[in-house]
Amino acid sequence: MARAGYPAWDEDEAFFDERPAHRVRKRRLPWFRMIFMSSLMIGGLVYLAQRKGSEVQVAARKSVPASVLIAPAPAWTPAAPTPAPYVIERASAPPIMEARQHTSGAREDTLTLGRFGDAPYARLILIQGSSERARSFFVDIVRRAAEAGLAVSRNEQSRMVATKFGLVEAAAMTLVGKSEQECQTFRFADPDLGFGIQGWMCGSDAAIMDDAQLACFIDGITLAGASSPSLKALFVRAEKSRTEACGVAARTASTGIRPPHRP
Numbered sequence: 001m002a003r004a005g006y007p008a009w010d011e012d013e014a015f016f017d018e019r020p021a022h023r024v025r026k027r028r029l030p031w032f033r034m035i036f037m038s039s040l041m042i043g044g045l046v047y048l049a050q051r052k053g054s055e056v057q058v059a060a061r062k063s064v065p066a067s068v069l070i071a072p073a074p075a076w077t078p079a080a081p082t083p084a085p086y087v088i089e090r091a092s093a094p095p096i097m098e099a100r101q102h103t104s105g106a107r108e109d110t111l112t113l114g115r116f117g118d119a120p121y122a123r124l125i126l127i128q129g130s131s132e133r134a135r136s137f138f139v140d141i142v143r144r145a146a147e148a149g150l151a152v153s154r155n156e157q158s159r160m161v162a163t164k165f166g167l168v169e170a171a172a173m174t175l176v177g178k179s180e181q182e183c184q185t186f187r188f189a190d191p192d193l194g195f196g197i198q199g200w201m202c203g204s205d206a207a208i209m210d211d212a213q214l215a216c217f218i219d220g221i222t223l224a225g226a227s228s229p230s231l232k233a234l235f236v237r238a239e240k241s242r243t244e245a246c247g248v249a250a251r252t253a254s255t256g257i258r259p260p261h262r263p
Helices: 011-063 137-147 211-219 229-240 248-255
Strands: 076-078 086-088 096-102 107-113 121-128 151-155 159-163 166-176 180-190 195-202 221-223
Touching: 086 107, 086 121, 137 151, 137 166, 137 180, 137 195, 159 211, 166 195, 166 211, 180 211, 195 211, 221 229
Parallel strands: none
Antiparallel strands: 076 096, 086 221, 096 107, 107 121, 121 195, 151 166, 159 166, 166 180, 180 195
C-alpha cells in the first residue's frame, strides 16, 4: 500500500533515480583530493627552497674569514731633539726643544722661549723636508696654535717683513689660553728645499712691535749642528742677506726672553 502524501513508485524507479546523484558526489571527491595534495606539494617545495637558500647564506657567511682591523702607524712620531739643530742668538737661556719625525722623512723642531702669558714669550716651528700642500697663513697659525693648546681670537691683515731668509708673512693676532696675549705671528716657506719657519712672538707690547724687531728675532735663528748640504747652503746664503738694522742692541732686545719655569 502506498504511503500517504507521497506518489507511488517502485524499487526499480528508486534505483535509477539515486544513481546519478551518487555518481556526482563520487566525481567531486577526486578533484578536491588532487587540489589538496597539489597545495601540500607546492608548500613543501617552497619550504625546502627557502630552507636551502638560508643554509647557503649561512655557509657563505661562515666561509668568509673574519677581518682583522690593524690601526695604521702614526704619521708623526717623537724624535730626539738633541743635538739641537738650531739656536737663537742672544737668547737669555736655551729654549725648550721638541722634535718629531714624519713617515715621509719630514722633520719638525719646536723651540719655546718663555711661557704663554709671560712677557715676552715665543714659539718657533722649523720644518725640514715638508711636502705638504700650501695652506693659507691664517690656517697654518690656527693649526700651530691648537698644537700648543691655544686658540686665535682676533687677527689683523697680514703683511710682508724682510728678513735674512727673504720675505716673511706676518700678522698681529691675539692668542687665547688661560689668558689672552697679543702676538706677532709669522710664516716663511722655501718650497724648493721643503724648509719653513712658523711661529709667533708675544709680549705686552706685541701689538706695537715694529717690523725691525720681528726681523731681528727671525734673523737670530742659526744652525747649530749637522744638517743637509742644501739646508746649510740656505743658511749661508741667508747670513749674507742679514739686514744692518739688526745691530747688537736690537737683537738683544728682540731675544731677551726668559725661559719657562721648570717644575
